[in-house]
Amino acid sequence: MSPRIVPASSDAARRRDTPLQITVDGAAVAGVEGQTVAGVLLAAGRRSWRAGPSGAPRGVFCGIGACFDCLVTVNGERDVRACRRRAVDGDAVSTQSRAGTGEPR
Amino acid sequence: MTRHVVIVGAGPAGLAAAASALRAGARVTLLDTAERPGGQYHRMLPDAYRAERNGRLHHGWARFDRLRRHVLGHPRCAWWPESAVWSLERSDPGDPAPPLVHVLRGPADGAGRDRLVLRPDALVLAPGAHDRVLPFPGWDLPGVYTAGAAQALAKGERVVVGDRVVIGGAGPFLLPVAASLIEAGSAVLAVLEANPARTVARGWGRRPWELAPQAGKAGELAEYAALLARHRVPYRTGRAVVEARGDGRVEEVVTARLRADWSVLPGTERVVAVDAACVSHGFSPQLELPAAAGCALRDTASGPFTEVDGDQLTSVPGVYAAGEITGIAGAPAARAEGLLAGWLAAGGAPAAPELRPLRRARDRARAFAGRLAAAHPIGAGWPGWLRADTVVCRCEETDFGTLCRAADDRAGGAARAVKLGTRAGLGPCQARICGPTVAELLRRRAAGAPGRPAEGLAPATPHHRPIAQPIRLGELARPPRDPHEKENTP
Structure with a gap:
């Protein structure tokens, strides 16, 4: 199984979700208003979306903005911490890779 | 005024x-x-x-x-x-x-x-x-989270990191994390406290009258412990997650019994199939x-x-x-x-x-x-978990072997030279995650290598970040605003 969101119908916190949709590298991904970009990606079953210098996959690690593993590009803004940025309906998210970028290793 | x-x-x-x-x-x-x-x-x-x-x-x-x-x-x-x-x-x-x-x-x-x-x-x-997380082989695989991440996602946006989860590390914080995951519907397979029961009991048990005023906290922990018991989640002391394995994501973890100094007791390793591992060794x-x-x-x-x-x-x-x-x-x-x-x-x-x-x-x-x-110290034996190819700096993927070689280089073993030579701590997180680990590893290598030449420059403290949070050049170029009387209008 993969990461997921607690269904609103069985959530002890009694949520009333509003759906939203973002695109990730052009593909539509459904989420819920209020979720972070990382939350949308995780709940859609994605564990990793960024590549480190060797190409090694990275996703959420610290979840609170300290590790910078989860960086994505949102509407053209690079290096946004996905765990800290709220997703907005219509956001165009693209994934980032440091593999083969010629950046110093 | x-x-x-x-x-x-x-x-x-x-x-x-x-x-x-x-x-x-x-x-x-x-x-x-x-x-x-x-x-x-x-x-x-x-x-x-x-x-x-x-x-x-x-x-x-x-x-x-x-x-x-x-x-x-x-x-x-x-x-x-x-x-x-x-x-x-x-x-x-x-x-x-x-x-x-x-x-x-x-x-x-x-x-x-x-x-x-x-x-x-x-x-x-x-x-x-x-969270402070010590490195171990495979800790950089997707699906390995800090315990704080798992809790933030569960409490803050109701996202559950996995269905079969092992929680490991040190400290009472592991208990509320387990409680949050159980509440959100995960099967928590075990909560592993790396310190032996003796260390935990000695730390908590000393001068018990001092604990009475912290009854609120003690009561909170007792509630978590009761929840774990109700869900038959084992809480084990003296055991840790010492490796994570999988193809592109965590599929199993290796847990092992530890001695009091956190070195692995050979032959006690167990492999547990998981889809997430949550780790925290302190803060x-x-x-x-x-x-x-x-x-x-x-x-x-x-x-x-x-x-x-x-x-x-x-x-x-x-x-x-x-x-x-x-x-x-x-x-x-x-x-x-x-x-x-x-x-x-x-x-x-x-x-x-x-x-x-x-x-x-x-x-x-x-x-x-x-x-x-x-009650929950970090034992000195944890570097024994590492292999030469274990990533220590997640950002730059600097591995343990590279760090050791740089530290042992008699000419360049100073903290600053190691940092520049290996790039450990120079990535996007600016050493927030690996800084304490690298400092500790270098300190130990230096202690074991007498006669090292004195450093020309004092090592920069790992917490010194002139720019405390990322700012973009465009933002920097705009003049700042003094909000004085307008502060109440968001």
Whole structure:
């Protein structure tokens, strides 16, 4: 199984979700208003979306903005911490890779 | 004139500081990087979830909710959500004014955030801490999370990291994380405390009368323990996650019995199939702001913390510190420190009678922090878990073997040279995650290599980040705005 969101119908916190949709590298991904970009990606079953210098996959690690593993590009803004940025309906998210970028290793 | 107190961080310490500063008559600006107050301890659901019962996910919700409404609704309080302090500008030598506070306000890491400068009469720093995670083979696989991440996702947005989860590391924090995951529907296979029962019992059991005033915290932990028992989740001491394996994501973890020093007892390894592993070996205080303000740090066995006096005042005039950056002691301690810091930062009388119980509570909280550190230390044997190809710096993928070779190089083994040569700590996180680990590994290599030439330059402290939070060049190029009278209009 993969990461997921607690269904609103069985959530002890009694949520009333509003759906939203973002695109990730052009593909539509459904989420819920209020979720972070990382939350949308995780709940859609994605564990990793960024590549480190060797190409090694990275996703959420610290979840609170300290590790910078989860960086994505949102509407053209690079290096946004996905765990800290709220997703907005219509956001165009693209994934980032440091593999083969010629950046110093 | 009314004093203006700026408080950075709206967790248990910052919120308490705000309430107390308001009570003492000050004007308060309360900042947090999050959209809602509460910090990591009371991480709230987003407004957009329209949750009727957010409190069901929290311990001590009613009290927090009253405090938050009181502070945020107060006419003398300006609440600045989504506000990152990216720099503290020290005043000239001899000027007793606290530093100027440079703020970026707007969506996290956004390009068009508002750039503002605050000129406080006093500053209270309460930025909190994040998990400290020691490296082990495979800890960089997707599906391995810090325990704090798993809890933040479950409590803060109802996302569950996996269905079969092992939680490991050290400290009582593992219990509420397990509780959050169980509540959200994960099967928690085990909670592993690396320290042996003997160490934990000795740490907690010493001078038991000191624990009585912390009954609230003890009761909270007892509730978590009861929940674990109800769900038949084993809590094991002296065992740790020492490896994670999988193809592109974690599929299994290796757990092993540890000796008291955290070295692995050979032959005790067990393989457990999981889809997520959550690990925390303690906490790293977020020291970039106290370091930027020039506050003295105090070294402890668990690393450096901000030094404060009996009034929560740091070594810098007008700069107070509260919560985890003064020592890891949990939310009740943070509240007591925040109440003191806020009152005194606001110019409240240091001899006010209502401060006496607060000071007592704070002192007890500090004793509790000492007890916590004694009960859940990091054992010296953990580097034995590492292999030559184990990643130590997640950002730059610097492995243990490369670090050892650089450290042993007689010409270049100094901390600065190792950093530049291996790039460990130079990636996007700026050593927030690997900094303490690399420093510890180098210290040990140096201790085992006599005759090393003296360093030409003092090693930069791993907490010194002139830019405390990322700022974009475009934002930097725009002149900052002085919000003075407009602070109450968000």
